[in-house]
Amino acid sequence: MNFRKKLIAGNWKMNKSGAEAADLVADLVAPLASQTEVDVLICPPFTALETVSRKLEGSSIKLGAQNMHAELSGAYTGEISAPMLRDLFVTYVILGHSERRQLFGETDAVVNTKVLAALKNELRPILCVGETLAEREAGDTLRVVQTQVEAGLAGVYAEHAASVTIAYEPVWAIGTGKVATAEQAQEVHAFIRSLLVTRFDDTIARKIRLLYGGSMKPANAPELLTQQDIDGGLIGGASLEARSFLELIEAAAAVK
Numbered sequence: 001m002n003f004r005k006k007l008i009a010g011n012w013k014m015n016k017s018g019a020e021a022a023d024l025v026a027d028l029v030a031p032l033a034s035q036t037e038v039d040v041l042i043c044p045p046f047t048a049l050e051t052v053s054r055k056l057e058g059s060s061i062k063l064g065a066q067n068m069h070a071e072l073s074g075a076y077t078g079e080i081s082a083p084m085l086r087d088l089f090v091t092y093v094i095l096g097h098s099e100r101r102q103l104f105g106e107t108d109a110v111v112n113t114k115v116l117a118a119l120k121n122e123l124r125p126i127l128c129v130g131e132t133l134a135e136r137e138a139g140d141t142l143r144v145v146q147t148q149v150e151a152g153l154a155g156v157y158a159e160h161a162a163s164v165t166i167a168y169e170p171v172w173a174i175g176t177g178k179v180a181t182a183e184q185a186q187e188v189h190a191f192i193r194s195l196l197v198t199r200f201d202d203t204i205a206r207k208i209r210l211l212y213g214g215s216m217k218p219a220n221a222p223e224l225l226t227q228q229d230i231d232g233g234l235i236g237g238a239s240l241e242a243r244s245f246l247e248l249i250e251a252a253a254a255v256k
């Protein structure tokens with residue numbers, strides 16, 4: 001039996017002006033006013049966080065950021081710290097997204113410092129892991145995921161572990177329209193759960209939510225979300241439009 005509440009998280013990436021963000025949030029807040037079955041999170045770009053934060057006052061929709069720096073303050077031009085995010089009522093932060101790893105050179109060690117800093121500052125990290133197509137074709141998927149999970153969680157204390165969410169995002173499925181089959185996704189999610197049992201214990205491992213990300217859409221969500229170890233989705237493209245995002249939340253709510 002799975003007691004974890006599903007989480008549907010929208011990663012808007014580098015999309016939406018302040019005005020567009022305000023419009024999209026307005027289209028989400030009213031339809032979700034009485035929705036309690038699924039946890040809903042939106043992660044706008046930094047520039048829209050304040051606007052979205054104000055619009056979310058009184059709503060159960062949670063606010064997340066897409067990245068942060070591990071230091072609290074200092075000479076880090078262009079960076080944003082955990083206290084700055086807390087100032088805007090941000091509660092989650094996506095860390096180690098494959099786009100950050102591939103395009104901005106974030107290593108497992110860097111991602112780990114951010115995970116630890118997020119937890120220390122009472123932000124809930126969403127640690128992203130996943131293999132490239134070449135790694136999958138070479139039969140390296142589980143090894144790559146294991147390295148990223150173990151390195152990402154190095155130094156995380158058991159009492160903080162339940163605040164962590166892990167998103168499995170096969171790089172070849174991100175923004176490509178190619179989705180992992182439910183079996184492929186479940187295999188990796190179950191593997192991550194087993195790593196968490198080893199790293200922490202069974203009770204803690206059962207509390208940690210594991211999200212699938214990579215071209216999740218209303219059409220493929222029901223099959224993915226009914227898998228035993230898939231506790232929600234980290235949604236890119238389909239979170240940019242209210243209708244598809246609301247349909248994904250409905251799909252998650254329909255899973256019993």
Ligand SMILES: O=C[C@H](O)COP(=O)(O)O
Pocket residue numbers: 011097169173174175176177213214215216234235236237238
């Ligand atoms: O963070 C979200 C993922 O990268 C998935 O993006 P996508 O739904 O556009 O494939």
